Amino acid sequence: MSPVAAATGPLSGLRLAAATVALGLGSFMNILDMSIANVSLPAIAGDLGVSPTQGTWVITSYAVSEAILLPLTGWLAQRVGQVRLFVLSTLLFSLASLCCGLSPSFPLLLLARVAQGAVGAAMIPVAQILLTTVYPARQRNLAVGLFSMTTVVAPIAGPLLGGWLTDNWSWHWVFLVNVPIGALVATLAWGLLRGYETGRRALPVDYVGLVLLALGVGALQMLLDQGSERDWFESNFILGLGILSLVALACFVAWELTDEHPVVDLRLFGRRNFAIGVTCMMVGTVAFYGNVIVLPLWLQDHQGYTALWAGRVLAFGGVLAFVLGPVVGANLNRLDARAVATFGFCTFAAVAFWSARFTSDVDYWPIAIARLLMGIAISCFMVSITTINLSGLEPQRAAAASGLANFMRNLGAGIGTAGITSLWEHKAIFHHARLAESINAASPATGSYLAQLMERGLDASAALAELAQVVDTQAYVLALNAVYCIDALLMLTLVPLVWFTRPPFHLRGSGGH
Numbered sequence: 001m002s003p004v005a006a007a008t009g010p011l012s013g014l015r016l017a018a019a020t021v022a023l024g025l026g027s028f029m030n031i032l033d034m035s036i037a038n039v040s041l042p043a044i045a046g047d048l049g050v051s052p053t054q055g056t057w058v059i060t061s062y063a064v065s066e067a068i069l070l071p072l073t074g075w076l077a078q079r080v081g082q083v084r085l086f087v088l089s090t091l092l093f094s095l096a097s098l099c100c101g102l103s104p105s106f107p108l109l110l111l112a113r114v115a116q117g118a119v120g121a122a123m124i125p126v127a128q129i130l131l132t133t134v135y136p137a138r139q140r141n142l143a144v145g146l147f148s149m150t151t152v153v154a155p156i157a158g159p160l161l162g163g164w165l166t167d168n169w170s171w172h173w174v175f176l177v178n179v180p181i182g183a184l185v186a187t188l189a190w191g192l193l194r195g196y197e198t199g200r201r202a203l204p205v206d207y208v209g210l211v212l213l214a215l216g217v218g219a220l221q222m223l224l225d226q227g228s229e230r231d232w233f234e235s236n237f238i239l240g241l242g243i244l245s246l247v248a249l250a251c252f253v254a255w256e257l258t259d260e261h262p263v264v265d266l267r268l269f270g271r272r273n274f275a276i277g278v279t280c281m282m283v284g285t286v287a288f289y290g291n292v293i294v295l296p297l298w299l300q301d302h303q304g305y306t307a308l309w310a311g312r313v314l315a316f317g318g319v320l321a322f323v324l325g326p327v328v329g330a331n332l333n334r335l336d337a338r339a340v341a342t343f344g345f346c347t348f349a350a351v352a353f354w355s356a357r358f359t360s361d362v363d364y365w366p367i368a369i370a371r372l373l374m375g376i377a378i379s380c381f382m383v384s385i386t387t388i389n390l391s392g393l394e395p396q397r398a399a400a401a402s403g404l405a406n407f408m409r410n411l412g413a414g415i416g417t418a419g420i421t422s423l424w425e426h427k428a429i430f431h432h433a434r435l436a437e438s439i440n441a442a443s444p445a446t447g448s449y450l451a452q453l454m455e456r457g458l459d460a461s462a463a464l465a466e467l468a469q470v471v472d473t474q475a476y477v478l479a480l481n482a483v484y485c486i487d488a489l490l491m492l493t494l495v496p497l498v499w500f501t502r503p504p505f506h507l508r509g510s511g512g513h
Contacts, residue, residue: 035158065117074400094182125402145329216248285412290420320375344380427479
């Protein structure tokens, strides 16, 4: 690594605040685009003349391209420089967002979304490293806490903001809103941070590694995004993606570990803290995203909530996470990061077990309070695990580590979204079948309930339809309870694992600072 462009000390005062806003806002904007378009899919599909199933490729195309490029962050940062990479990524992301918003056809929208995911992939990991660089050494955990707020709040805010923009303006603004924000972020970042630029190295291009990475990660991400709709491995398409991903990733690992100039630094997984930290992050994100995705589906499909009210319930999960993230980070130097993570895991599990007792007649406030308390757990485990991931890393490997950690977090989000949702549906089918077994003409309880319905003025067919609706509602709430229990158990499995990491959990500055 060549010397840095300028040996600048930490920022302070308004300059530090402005840099924090720029880097945090850039990361927030990028993560927001993973979920902001979800609620706009019906409007996009209808306006551009495609089916709802085809419309889901708006999400898949972005997720696939970002997943492929995220692990390349370290390699790109060495070739371009961290500050240049962040600013360039932000500007190109804004340009791709403009193309998305102005797309006159569905194929052009997909092409713009692929570009958006690809050029924006480096924004989050590089912003994370730059944020720890501009803070004084004693406050770097605070920087991690501030940054972690974006990864928690953005997925919750996305559907709310996307729904509001679509309802009050149009789906185009879901993407166009990024343009002025991106311009502001890039201007602030370059003005404040160019003195923190890292040196550049003319590294050889590992074409074999690039192709294997694109095939393996791309196939895996498509499998996760499309698996539920195509009945998983009952589909030859999904089976083919699984085989392609397995073979390509196995070859990729073998190639990268033996290549002289690997495109992804897989040897980071040889570091105990990094390997355990990213594993905890991935599994924790599976539980977090599974909860975030399934709960609003249940509220809207089976509890009569509108999208806005379901979003308000979810928003409670971001309140304490937003407040506590910086507090946890600022005090992490005084605490054992493993103990803070354990508290987060156990709190999440306790709230999930409590939520597993909800019935179909639960009202708004118990659900909202459960989400509020979940924010405590999320802020504790996100901040502490991120600190463990990056602890003790050499500055020149920090960008690569952050890129890989964010890739594992995204992988956990994909597994949580697809796997937990599919699990919920299958559990609902199972419970529906079990409940239906006890309903028959010879059952006194069934006869009594139908008689009550007919006394209220329903005819026989309407009474049977009402009974079927009750069974369906109960099946889905039982399935939701099962999902909560599984989320809780996933978190509890991480408690002994995190104690295999080794202190000290100190973050080093990047770029020689």
